[in-house]
Amino acid sequence: MTRPGFHLAIPVDDLPKARSFYGGVLGLAEGRSADKWVDWNFYGHQVVTHVVPGAHGDSGNNPVDGHDVPVPHFGLILPIPEFHAVADRLKAAGTEFVIEPYLRFAGEPGEQWTMFFRDPAGNALEFKAFKDETQVFAK
Known part of the structure; x- marks a missing residue:
């Protein structure tokens, strides 16, 4: 049995720019591809x-x-050190943040680091990291 996961298809208008961002800036491994998708x-x-x-x-x-x-x-929940490493990669690449990395809900249930940014096609991404991962769905 395979581990559950998600699949998401997003629109981009320039595949080389998408490759540069997702593969280069975010460091994601490229899988299958064709002329119009990756x-x-x-x-x-x-x-x-x-x-x-x-x-x-x-x-x-x-x-x-x-x-x-x-x-x-869309985005990811990462461990705090990895969240900050990705934020540093984005800053080094000159990424313009929609919402700069900051600590949200400090001292409350669900305390988390969060940041929002866009890919070259304008798709918004949020990466976050919880102080306590058991609080992802805390009220």
């Missing part, structure tokens, strides 16, 4: 970048902890 190993899950011409990005925003969170978005 599979990525997104920390054990499958994200596929499909070429779809035109604009991509937000449908809107929702206020969370004093910030406008872009919707839709």
Whole structure:
């Protein structure tokens, strides 16, 4: 039996830029590909970048902890040291953050580091890291 995981297909308008970002900046391993799509190993899950011409990005925003969170978005929950390592890679690559890395809900249930950024096609990603991983769904 295989481990459960997710599969997500996202639109991009430039496959070389997607390869540079997902493979280069984020350091994801590339899987199968064709002229119009690439599979990525997104920390054990499958994200596929499909070429779809035109604009991509937000449908809107929702206020969370004093910030406008872009919707839709997808991302990962990482251990805290890995979260900061990815944040450093993004900063070194000159990535513009939608929401800079910061500690959200400090001292409350679900305390977490979070950051939001976009890929070259405008897709929003959120990476986060919980102080206590048992609190991912805490109320």
